[in-house]
Amino acid sequence: MALDLRICHLYPDLLNLYGDRGNITTLAQRARWRGVAVEVTEVPVGTPLRAAEYDLFFIGGGEDRQQVLAAGDLQQGKGGALREAVEEGATLLAVCGGYQLMGRYYRPAEGEDLPGISLLDLATQHPGKRRPRLIGNIVIRWDPPPAGAPPTLVGFENHGGRTVLGSAAHPLGQVVAGFGNNGEDRTEGAAYRNAYGTYLHGPLLPKNPWFADHLIMLALRRRHGEVELAPLDDQIEAQAHEAAVRRAR
Amino acid sequence: MTDLRLGAGILAGRLSAALIRALGAGGATTMPGRVARAVAPDLLARLGRRLMRGSVLITGTNGKTTTARLLTGILGRAGWRSIHNRAGANLPAGIAAALLAHSALDGQVRGDVGVFEVDEAALPLVVESLRPRVLVLGNLFRDQLDRYGEIDLVADRWRDALRRLEADALVIYNADDPLVADVARDFPAARTFGIADSSVRRGEALEHAADGRYCYRCGVPYRYEAVFLGHLGAYRCDSCGTARPLLTVAADNVRLRGITGSVFTLTTPVGRADVTTTLPGLYNVYNIVAAATAALTLGTTLGLVRTVVRDFIPAFGRGEQITIEGHTVYMLLAKNPAGFNEVLRTVLSGARPVVAVIAINDLTADGRDVSWLWDVDFEMLREHCRAAVVTGIRAHDMAVRLKYAGLPEEAITLEPDEERAIHCGIDLLALGEPLYVLPTYTAMLRIRDLLARRGYVRAFWED
Numbered sequence A: 001m002a003l004d005l006r007i008c009h010l011y012p013d014l015l016n017l018y019g020d021r022g023n024i025t026t027l028a029q030r031a032r033w034r035g036v037a038v039e040v041t042e043v044p045v046g047t048p049l050r051a052a053e054y055d056l057f058f059i060g061g062g063e064d065r066q067q068v069l070a071a072g073d074l075q076q077g078k079g080g081a082l083r084e085a086v087e088e089g090a091t092l093l094a095v096c097g098g099y100q101l102m103g104r105y106y107r108p109a110e111g112e113d114l115p116g117i118s119l120l121d122l123a124t125q126h127p128g129k130r131r132p133r134l135i136g137n138i139v140i141r142w143d144p145p146p147a148g149a150p151p152t153l154v155g156f157e158n159h160g161g162r163t164v165l166g167s168a169a170h171p172l173g174q175v176v177a178g179f180g181n182n183g184e185d186r187t188e189g190a191a192y193r194n195a196y197g198t199y200l201h202g203p204l205l206p207k208n209p210w211f212a213d214h215l216i217m218l219a220l221r222r223r224h225g226e227v228e229l230a231p232l233d234d235q236i237e238a239q240a241h242e243a244a245v246r247r248a249r
Numbered sequence B: 001m002t003d004l005r006l007g008a009g010i011l012a013g014r015l016s017a018a019l020i021r022a023l024g025a026g027g028a029t030t031m032p033g034r035v036a037r038a039v040a041p042d043l044l045a046r047l048g049r050r051l052m053r054g055s056v057l058i059t060g061t062n063g064k065t066t067t068a069r070l071l072t073g074i075l076g077r078a079g080w081r082s083i084h085n086r087a088g089a090n091l092p093a094g095i096a097a098a099l100l101a102h103s104a105l106d107g108q109v110r111g112d113v114g115v116f117e118v119d120e121a122a123l124p125l126v127v128e129s130l131r132p133r134v135l136v137l138g139n140l141f142r143d144q145l146d147r148y149g150e151i152d153l154v155a156d157r158w159r160d161a162l163r164r165l166e167a168d169a170l171v172i173y174n175a176d177d178p179l180v181a182d183v184a185r186d187f188p189a190a191r192t193f194g195i196a197d198s199s200v201r202r203g204e205a206l207e208h209a210a211d212g213r214y215c216y217r218c219g220v221p222y223r224y225e226a227v228f229l230g231h232l233g234a235y236r237c238d239s240c241g242t243a244r245p246l247l248t249v250a251a252d253n254v255r256l257r258g259i260t261g262s263v264f265t266l267t268t269p270v271g272r273a274d275v276t277t278t279l280p281g282l283y284n285v286y287n288i289v290a291a292a293t294a295a296l297t298l299g300t301t302l303g304l305v306r307t308v309v310r311d312f313i314p315a316f317g318r319g320e321q322i323t324i325e326g327h328t329v330y331m332l333l334a335k336n337p338a339g340f341n342e343v344l345r346t347v348l349s350g351a352r353p354v355v356a357v358i359a360i361n362d363l364t365a366d367g368r369d370v371s372w373l374w375d376v377d378f379e380m381l382r383e384h385c386r387a388a389v390v391t392g393i394r395a396h397d398m399a400v401r402l403k404y405a406g407l408p409e410e411a412i413t414l415e416p417d418e419e420r421a422i423h424c425g426i427d428l429l430a431l432g433e434p435l436y437v438l439p440t441y442t443a444m445l446r447i448r449d450l451l452a453r454r455g456y457v458r459a460f461w462e463d
C-alpha cells in the first residue's frame, strides 16, 4: 500500500522569519524521495483548522506584530484542535515564536501577557530590553536520540524571551554550545508525546536530517503502522551539520 | 569644543589614514574616522556644517551604494564637488573618514555637497550629526536579523530619524514600499518615487518571504494591483483605504533586457525622458529613479540625469563585469532574500541555462545567521542553471539548499575555497559563455580582493 503524509503548515505568511519554509521543504522532499506521497496544506489566520486531516503540524517564528496576530487566531479554536490532535498521537514541530505560543503564556517586557495554547508545559518571559537577546549558533545533545541517529542537533537561535519548562515537558536536549531555553539551565526545547518545540532555526531540519526522518516516521506510524524509511545519501547534509558544529565553537 | 580639538581630530585621523596606506593594510575607509572621532567626538557635525550645499543621506536595505554613486555622478556632471563614502563604509566612522579625506587641518572642507550612504540602523545618529538637506529612503527588506532585529525596529529608527530632521529638510521615499511609505507619508516636505508601469509586475501575489503584507493601521493584508519586487508594488488596504501615495517621479514603459540593463521613461514634474542603462534588473530601475528624484530636487536638469545614467558603469560587485580568460564574469552582490530573488530573476532571464558561482559567508557584515538562504527562491535554478559552484564559509549550507531546491547533485560542485571555485566555474564554461558570481557582502570583498591581486579588477578603495 502506498504511504501518504499530510502536513499542515500553520501561518506560513505570518510566521516565516528564519527560513522556516526550509523545514517543510525538507520534510516533503525526504518523504517523497522514499516514495511517500506528500500533501502540504497551508492554514493561515482566519481559516478553520480541521486537525483530523493532518499527520504532522508545523508552526514557525515571526516578528512581534505577527506573533500577536497568530496568538489571537490560535485562541479562536485552532489551539484546542492542536492540543486534541497531539493527545491523539499527531506529530508537531514548533520553532522559535511558534514554540513560545505552544506554552502557557509569553510575558513581554511591558504590556499584557500573550496567551499560549498550553500544549507544552512551559512559560516564556522577556527579561526586559536591557538584557541581551540570545543570538548565535547553537549545538545541543539530543536527549535521548532515536536509535541509530547521531546525538547532536545544530541550528541558530535568536530570541529575547527566556523559556522555563514545567514538569510535564521534557527538554529536547542539553546545550553543548549556545544558550538554549533561557541561557541558564542548559536545557533546550521541549518534548511531549510526539510534539516538539525548539529555538533552533537555521532552519532546523535540513542540517539535522535524522530529526526530519524521526518526525516523518512518527507521523506515518499513526495511520500506517510500523514503517521503515529507506536510507538516503545524506553526505551533503552531514557535512553541513559538521561545518555548523565547528562554526558554533 | 575648540577648533584646536577639531584640528587635532583631523590630524589624528589623517595620520592614521596615511599609516594604514603605508602599511598596505587596505583602503583606510573606516579606521581614520574612528580615530578622529575619538579625539573630536563632534567632528562629523562640524565638518558636515562646512559643506556649502549640505548633505544628502541615502539609506535602505538594498541599493544604497548604487543610488549614491549615481547621484554623485549626476552632481559631478553638474559641476558640484561631492564628498562621498564610495567604498560603502556607511557607519558614522566611515562617513567621518570620507569627510576627513577632504578636510584641511583648520576644518575647511574641500567639497560642495556630501552624498553619503548610511546604514539603516545608524540613520538617527547620522541625521542628528549631519543635519541633512535631503534624506532618501529606498526600501526595507528583512536583512541580517541577528544584527538589525525585526524590520519593524528598523522602521521605528527611521521614524526617529525623521523627527530629528530640520524643518527645511526634504524626504524622498519609495512609495511602492508600504513599510517605507508608512514611515514617511506624513512628513510635510516629502517627494515620492516608484514604478508606474504595471506591465513589469510579477503578479498580484507576494513571494514567500515578503515583508510588510499587513496594513500598519488595521492589520489586514494589503491588496496588490501589482507586485514589482519583494513587497514593493501598487497596494491598497481595503479596510482603511491606505494606499500607495502618488508618485512624484516614476519609471514608465519599462523594458528589462536581462543582464544587459533596461530602458524606461522617466516621468517627472519637469518633463519626461527616455532613459537607457546598463544596470541590470528592476531593482536598479528603482535605484535610478531614486537618484534622479534627488538630483532633480537639488536642481540638476533631466538631460544631465539621462546622460549620466546612460554612461554609468556598474561597479564594485553590483553587476560589475570582469574579463577572465576571455570570459565575461558578472559579479552581482546578493545579500538578502528580496535582493537575491531579483538577482536570480535577472541572471536567469536569458534563453540558455547558466553557470553560477554562489559564495556564502556568515561574518558579521553578512549576518551570522544563514537561515535566510531558505527564503530565497533557488527553485528558479532548476530549469535555468546547468551548473552551480558553491563556495565561502557556508558553502555546505548552500549545497544543501540547492539539493532541496531540486537541482541534481551532479549539477552542484562544492568548493569552499573562493579562488578555486571561480576557476572551477570558468572551467565549466563553453566558448564565449559568461559566468555569474553571486556573493554575499564579505564574500564579494574577498573575491574582489583575490581578483585584484591577479590584476583583473582594481582594489575597492581605488574604484
Ligand SMILES: [Zn+2]
Pocket: B215, B216, B217, B218, B219, B220, B237, B238, B239, B240, B241, B242
Ligand atoms: Zn488599513
